[in-house]
Amino acid sequence: MNTQPFKLLLASSSPYRRELLSRLRIPFECASPHSDETLQTNETPEQYVARLASEKTQALRPHYPHHWIIGSDQACVLNGVAVSKPGNRETAIAQLKQASGNKIRFNTGLCLLNASTNESWSLVEPFDVCFRQLSSEQIEYYLDIEKPYDCAGSFKAEGLGIALFSALEGRDSNALIGLPLIGLVDLFQQAGIDILRSAAVQ
Numbered sequence: 001m002n003t004q005p006f007k008l009l010l011a012s013s014s015p016y017r018r019e020l021l022s023r024l025r026i027p028f029e030c031a032s033p034h035s036d037e038t039l040q041t042n043e044t045p046e047q048y049v050a051r052l053a054s055e056k057t058q059a060l061r062p063h064y065p066h067h068w069i070i071g072s073d074q075a076c077v078l079n080g081v082a083v084s085k086p087g088n089r090e091t092a093i094a095q096l097k098q099a100s101g102n103k104i105r106f107n108t109g110l111c112l113l114n115a116s117t118n119e120s121w122s123l124v125e126p127f128d129v130c131f132r133q134l135s136s137e138q139i140e141y142y143l144d145i146e147k148p149y150d151c152a153g154s155f156k157a158e159g160l161g162i163a164l165f166s167a168l169e170g171r172d173s174n175a176l177i178g179l180p181l182i183g184l185v186d187l188f189q190q191a192g193i194d195i196l197r198s199a200a201v202q
Helices: 015-022 045-063 089-099 136-146 160-164 181-190 195-200
Strands: 008-010 068-078 081-083 103-114 119-131 165-169
Touching: 008 015, 015 181, 045 068, 045 103, 045 119, 081 089, 089 136, 103 181, 119 181, 136 160, 160 165, 181 195
Parallel strands: 008 068
Antiparallel strands: 068 081, 068 103, 103 119, 119 165
């Protein structure tokens, strides 16, 4: 296992992912990748997030040729249909009404790229959210408070959004926020890096 310090880059501008990655206690940089997030014809939600996570790392590779780059992307699926970030209140109301009393699956694509060698490791982490029966008034109250219009599924699991749920099902609740740390440590191990030892030598 490699224990030497290494340069790490998070291919994201998300403050949520940045906070999660900081828990591993390894210094890292952040940069925003520019990639086309259009869903391709006949592409499944799992294929979609896996592709975007990989494309985010490759988009930044020319600018960070000596880094280990982490890419992550997320999509939620309700009744077999991908649910996007709402962008506005009207769409958020519609999404939460549809989610009420139902189960949403979140698929998070994760990719770890060694920019020096172009070798990569990847996975898709599933996580299920069971919603309570929500009244129109409760949905309005929630949106007034958190305004989660930049969040897939129209909620912030790290905030008051937890009050919308009846159950969470999956191995890593961090996946719900956008960066499955258990899966990320798995990828580092596959790449020959021991995160605990690497954190200790920083």
